[in-house]
Amino acid sequence: MDSWSIALLCLFLLFTGSLEYHTFAPIFPVKSPLFHFPEITNRDLRFVAAVWRHGSRAPLLDPFVKSPEDIKARWAVGMGELTQNGENEMVLLGRLLRRRYRAFFRSWTIDSLSVTSSAIPRAIKSAELVLKGMFPEIAADKDCTGGCLKIPIEVIPAENDTVSYLQIQLRFKTRLNSMDYTAILTLLFRLPYLPLYKSTQNKAVKWDSNWGPIYTPHAILDSQPTRILGRLPFACQSSCISVCSYDLGLHLPFSKICMLDLNYANCPYPYRPPLVSTVEIPGKEMLTKKHEKVLMQIAKIIKRKPKTMDTYGLHDALLSYRHHGSMKSLLPDWARSDDFYNALSKAISESKAAYVTCQEYRLLRGSNLFKRIADQLSEAAKTNESEPSLKFAGYSAHDFTLIALLVDWDFYIPALDPQFAACIMVELRKTRGQYFVQVLYKQGHYRGPFQVKIKDCDLNCPLEKFVELAEKFSSIDISNRCAQFEANNLRYVPTVH
Numbered sequence: 375m376d377s378w379s380i381a382l383l384c385l386f387l388l389f390t391g392s393l394e395y396h397t398f399a400p401i402f403p404v405k406s407p408l409f410h411f412p413e414i415t416n417r418d419l420r421f422v423a424a425v426w427r428h429g430s431r432a433p434l435l436d437p438f439v440k441s442p443e444d445i446k447a448r449w450a451v452g453m454g455e456l457t458q459n460g461e462n463e464m465v466l467l468g469r470l471l472r473r474r475y476r477a478f479f480r481s482w483t484i485d486s487l488s489v490t491s492s493a494i495p496r497a498i499k500s501a502e503l504v505l506k507g508m509f510p511e512i513a514a515d516k517d518c519t520g521g522c523l524k525i526p527i528e529v530i531p532a533e534n535d536t537v538s539y540l541q542i543q544l545r546f547k548t549r550l551n552s553m554d555y556t557a558i559l560t561l562l563f564r565l566p567y568l569p570l571y572k573s574t575q576n577k578a579v580k581w582d583s584n585w586g587p588i589y590t591p592h593a594i595l596d597s598q599p600t601r602i603l604g605r606l607p608f609a610c611q612s613s614c615i616s617v618c619s620y621d622l623g624l625h626l627p628f629s630k631i632c633m634l635d636l637n638y639a640n641c642p643y644p645y646r647p648p649l650v651s652t653v654e655i656p657g658k659e660m661l662t663k664k665h666e667k668v669l670m671q672i673a674k675i676i677k678r679k680p681k682t683m684d685t686y687g688l689h690d691a692l693l694s695y696r697h698h699g700s701m702k703s704l705l706p707d708w709a710r711s712d713d714f715y716n717a718l719s720k721a722i723s724e725s726k727a728a729y730v731t732c733q734e735y736r737l738l739r740g741s742n743l744f745k746r747i748a749d750q751l752s753e754a755a756k757t758n759e760s761e762p763s764l765k766f767a768g769y770s771a772h773d774f775t776l777i778a779l780l781v782d783w784d785f786y787i788p789a790l791d792p793q794f795a796a797c798i799m800v801e802l803r804k805t806r807g808q809y810f811v812q813v814l815y816k817q818g819h820y821r822g823p824f825q826v827k828i829k830d831c832d833l834n835c836p837l838e839k840f841v842e843l844a845e846k847f848s849s850i851d852i853s854n855r856c857a858q859f860e861a862n863n864l865r866y867v868p869t870v871h
Contacts, residue, residue, distance in 0.1 A: 414801075419478050420809070421754035421802040423747045425769040426467060427776055428500040429460025429819075430794040433694035435687055438705060448701065456496040459698055463795040463819050464500045468507020470816075471799075475766075479508070482765065490528045491770040492538035501527045501770035527770075533866055536640055537743045538771040637774060638866055640740030641856035647864035653735045655728050665721035671714060689722045697794060723788035730777050731786065738855065741847035743775065744782045748844035751802045755809045755837060782847055783813070784829035793818025798826075802837065809837035 432449035439445050451457055456464075472479065491501040505525050512524065530537065638646040655661075662669065672680040672688065692715055695701050702710055709715075729735060750767050757763040769775065773792045780786035780798075799814040812834060813826035831839050859865075 413476050414474055418803045418805055419801060420804055421751055421765060422475060423750060423767045423800040424471060424797055425771065425776055425779065426504065426797040427771065427773050427792050427794060428496045429456055429463035430697040431456050431460055431496050431694065433691040436691055438691065456499045457698060460794060461503055464503035465507040467795050467797055468504040472508045484525060486765040487525055488764055489525065489768040490530060492535060492772065493529050493532045497770045498527065498529060504768065533643055536740060537746065538775050637739060639738045639859060640742065640852065641859055644865045645856060645860040646866040647859055649735055649738055653732060653738065655725060656732050657728055661725050661728060668717040668721055675708065685722060689718050723791050727788045730781055736781060737850060737852060739778065741782050744779060745844045745848035747800055748841045751811065751837060752841055754802055783826060785826050790817060793821065795819045810834040811837055811840045
């Protein structure tokens, strides 16, 4: 039998349900997001929780632009915001969820749905678009978003969000010539969001032709920087706004670098310091040596030894360009190289994996989302089928949100890093009077879904076991560490409006 015959036979078996998709996932890469996403009957389905990452976005910063006109031309939506590609991906994800759970949603009501989002705009927008794809009958207007969906989306304030493990927006008020201006920094791992927000008061803020707005040295922070930021690992003082930049060495004129963190300890507010300031990446030296070649390439380009911020920022920008088709052609030759990008991606994914799987990191971040989903499944199992109840819980969040679940389930490896529009679906089923949990993972727009095997559980994981694991991880006492943070005055970096 030739290879084409084998391929056709395997595809036939997949579509007829004789074989599971994940068996051949490495052999037959998914070319269509609609591939093998079959409808499931509502005969044994009792509850669904879906956790998705937002769609494709503009980079958090772009070291390849030389003027504000370039930024507007390339990323009209704004840096870090959901692009048209990303919007399309999220609507399609909603349609995929509708396709799989069509029978289950046949008799839905507002009270049977719960959708929660992190406070980041691209996550909120993604939630609206997923709902638009799931329920087109109430979104007939093609431009309809959350305002006409009439399905409430709960947005968790960043300072209280112990579920999304998100990057926050940090707003400083600066005072220039007795007037207030706002500079916005969005945080991702250790990356500042730049260019800074361009004030409408052009007299106070000038735009550097090589990069972006430069705030005058007289700018001061309304809130004392030593109180808010003094414990964090970067050295900005009262003139921080005037000197902080993402210095990749490509076009940037600044000499100082600000490093800000994300992911916060699972402690009572306000003593929730960023985890990067309290947890070291294990095996950092070994990883540096392993990926020495690509780091040397970056050093040659920027003419100095690259810092963590350099590699993550460069990768983030390249990733966004590659997710937007023809925009890749706007990059310099070295940045268009597939070999360079693949090597950098591998270095990034392995260092991220070392960080998120570190025992100290897992301990301090907690397992609140795992516990919350387990509680929802337990509640659904207790509810009489004839009674109105919650059927679907959606969580619109970020890659670290999905990673936290995969790590808790001992299923995470670098190759499974969540891409844009990735989604985890947790399904509660009732079979022969017993409740079981099945988990599906759609790694990105064109990847998956396939079943997730939770550690110490079968693919059909008994609900009791699932809840037991959630209780085990979420009940770990870190009060002593929280007390240490309070004693050392290590605080959450607040959003100052």
